[in-house]
Amino acid sequence: MYIKLDNVNKTFGNYKASDNVSFEIEKGKLIALLGPSGSGKTTILRMIAGLEHQDDGDIYIDGKLVNGISVQDRGIGFVFQSYALFPYLTVFDNIAYGMKVRKNSKEEISNKVDELLKLVGLEGLGKRYPDQLSGGQRQRVAFARALATEPQVLLLDEPFAAIDAKVRKELRRWLKDTIDKLGITSIFVTHDQDEAVEVADELIITNQGKVEQIGTPVDIYRNPKTAFVAQFIGESVILENYEYEKLNGFTKRDNAPKAAIRPEFVQVLPLDNNTEKSTANMKGKVVDTAFRGSNVELTIAYDNLEIKASHQIEDFTVKKGDEVYFKVTRLYAFDDDNAYTLINDILKDNPEMYYI
Amino acid sequence: MEKSNSIINRILKSGLITWVLLLFIWGVGALFYTDDFLPNPLVTLDGAKTLITSGTLWTDIVVSMGRVLKGWSLGLLFAIPVGLCVGNFKVISYVFEPFLNFFRFVPAIGFITLFLLWFGVGETSKVALIFYAVIFPVMVNTIAGVRSVDYSLVEAAESMGASKRRTFFTVVVPSAVPNIFTGARLGLSGAIICIVAAEMLAASEGLGYLIYTSRLYYRTDWIFAGIFTLGLIGFLADKLLRFLGKKFLYRFGVR
Numbered sequence: 001m002y003i004k005l006d007n008v009n010k011t012f013g014n015y016k017a018s019d020n021v022s023f024e025i026e027k028g029k030l031i032a033l034l035g036p037s038g039s040g041k042t043t044i045l046r047m048i049a050g051l052e053h054q055d056d057g058d059i060y061i062d063g064k065l066v067n068g069i070s071v072q073d074r075g076i077g078f079v080f081q082s083y084a085l086f087p088y089l090t091v092f093d094n095i096a097y098g099m100k101v102r103k104n105s106k107e108e109i110s111n112k113v114d115e116l117l118k119l120v121g122l123e124g125l126g127k128r129y130p131d132q133l134s135g136g137q138r139q140r141v142a143f144a145r146a147l148a149t150e151p152q153v154l155l156l157d158e159p160f161a162a163i164d165a166k167v168r169k170e171l172r173r174w175l176k177d178t179i180d181k182l183g184i185t186s187i188f189v190t191h192d193q194d195e196a197v198e199v200a201d202e203l204i205i206t207n208q209g210k211v212e213q214i215g216t217p218v219d220i221y222r223n224p225k226t227a228f229v230a231q232f233i234g235e236s237v238i239l240e241n242y243e244y245e246k247l248n249g250f251t252k253r254d255n256a257p258k259a260a261i262r263p264e265f266v267q268v269l270p271l272d273n274n275t276e277k278s279t280a281n282m283k284g285k286v287v288d289t290a291f292r293g294s295n296v297e298l299t300i301a302y303d304n305l306e307i308k309a310s311h312q313i314e315d316f317t318v319k320k321g322d323e324v325y326f327k328v329t330r331l332y333a334f335d336d337d338n339a340y341t342l343i344n345d346i347l348k349d350n351p352e353m354y355y356i
Numbered sequence: 357m358e359k360s361n362s363i364i365n366r367i368l369k370s371g372l373i374t375w376v377l378l379l380f381i382w383g384v385g386a387l388f389y390t391d392d393f394l395p396n397p398l399v400t401l402d403g404a405k406t407l408i409t410s411g412t413l414w415t416d417i418v419v420s421m422g423r424v425l426k427g428w429s430l431g432l433l434f435a436i437p438v439g440l441c442v443g444n445f446k447v448i449s450y451v452f453e454p455f456l457n458f459f460r461f462v463p464a465i466g467f468i469t470l471f472l473l474w475f476g477v478g479e480t481s482k483v484a485l486i487f488y489a490v491i492f493p494v495m496v497n498t499i500a501g502v503r504s505v506d507y508s509l510v511e512a513a514e515s516m517g518a519s520k521r522r523t524f525f526t527v528v529v530p531s532a533v534p535n536i537f538t539g540a541r542l543g544l545s546g547a548i549i550c551i552v553a554a555e556m557l558a559a560s561e562g563l564g565y566l567i568y569t570s571r572l573y574y575r576t577d578w579i580f581a582g583i584f585t586l587g588l589i590g591f592l593a594d595k596l597l598r599f600l601g602k603k604f605l606y607r608f609g610v611r
Contacts, residue, residue: 072517084512088530088607098516
């Protein structure tokens with residue numbers, strides 16, 4: 001394994017930022033540390049970088065124990081949330097900083113900076129100062145600067161947090177492609193699920209200083225292992241006290257009184273013109289609708305429950321107050337620790353019901 | 357219409373109105389008193405003319421400003437490096453800060469007699485006094501500048517392999533430049549205030565000497581001319597300093 005954390009603990013005062021954190025990362029992978037704010041994800045990143053030091057536990061990079069190695073010598077590249085570009089240096093000098101520290105020759109530096117500027121699509125902007133660039137451009141400079149010293153590991157702290165939504169999407173794509181192209185092992189911190197799922201090969205889900213689950217996005221979406229992951233991933237409706245028994249196709253699972261249902265797990269059908277007859281269908285009333293761009297999120301009242309459903313606009317139109325049929329294809333039942341995926345018994349034989 | 361608006365705006369912004377108002381009040385006030393007590397603006401201008409034609413005003417300006425510049429530059433040369441070190445190194449700050457926080461409340465004027473005793477009535481005592489007046493605002497601001505450095509810049513430099521020493525010179529010092537500059541400006545005004553006080557006590561030329569000795573000849577108009585010159589010099593010196601700061605230190609955040 002390329003990067004390995006072994007029982008790492010870190011406390012700030014009374015706050016346990018890392019609680020027995022252990023995980024391993026393969027070389028060349030792009031990993032997202034995903035969790036709510038205060039879950040300790042940035043602390044993990046900073047400890048790998050050497051900007052913070054663990055109270056106990058071991059960190060390995062490329063098979064080498066790095067506990068006592070300072071940030072200067074760890075061979076990492078770090079992209080800060082606020083970019084941390086030197087405002088008094090030009091783009092060129094910002095990128096060249098690390099190479100000047102290494103005493104590379106002038107020619108070497110100039111060639112490398114040009115190459116990096118080309119890589120990040122900022123050719124010809126070397127003479128500009130950071131305040132003459134847009135947010136997205138600054139982010140790219142920060143990225144180029146972190147790469148200039150040819151680090152073994154690239155660490156990015158909320159790399160897209162300060163960029164407006166439109167540019168962010170574009171930049172994510174670009175970052176993923178660029179990192180894939182370079183093949184550098186990278187870890188980035190985010191609290192944005194969409195970002196994590198879209199960009200990362202693997203997710204590490206953190207909560208209250210602990211690692212909850214590690215896996216590919218698909219794996220984590222399909223099989224949340226802990227109660228936290230079941231609730232955190234997706235915008236789930238949570239049912240308490242075995243309420244999920246009221247839904248057609250689900251029976252009680254012992255020791256799993258709660259359930260998380262994602263909007264994607266709920267299918268909606270019109271009352272009329274409906275050729276599909278299934279005992280899984282239930283009749284509910286739409287009490288709220290929320291437009292989500294490509295789809296509409298419906299809140300459906302049924303037997304004292306409120307279920308959220310993601311509805312494609314093209315299928316048929318639904319207004320508030322309409323009655324509809326709906327069925328739940330799957331849900332996550334969980335207790336305080338573990339989560340189990342329950343698939344609708346009635347639909348179990350139907351292979352089309354697979355969603356992530 | 358728009359054009360005249362912008363002219364009015366510019367006049368308002370230039371502060372010209374304040375000056376006109378001040379001259380007016382001064383002029384009206386002077387009507388009620390003798391020229392020896394409160395000379396009117398025209399009499400003052402006349403007095404200034406006499407001083408200019410005789411050359412004394414120029415000599416006094418040159419002498420005073422020479423002292424200010426000498427003390428101010430020496431003060432900067434001393435206070436900036438010391439401030440940088442105190443701000444950056446904990447151990448030095450423990451030793452130095454109590455001393456700093458005591459003496460910065462003792463005004464330079466309080467030391468005039470002592471400095472005359474120690475350094476004599478010549479130039480040294482005056483330059484030393486200005487030096488004293490300059491170093492405190494510069495040090496205090498420099499220290500504040502060092503301590504307000506964006507820490508992520510320091511971490512960025514270190515993550516690229518920069519040693520503590522290199523980080524100090526390439527991140528901490530440049531980041532402190534705006535504060536250092538503010539300190540230098542405050543130091544300059546402190547220096548001008550202090551030189552007048554020093555020249556009043558012991559000098560044979562300079563603006564302070566001019567103001568102080570004019571009372572011997574009942575030349576209240578000369579006193580006014582001296583005061584006006586001081587204000588003008590301070591005003592222009594600060595303008596010049598800010599202009600130079602903007603021109604050469606803009607990149608470091610001096611505005």
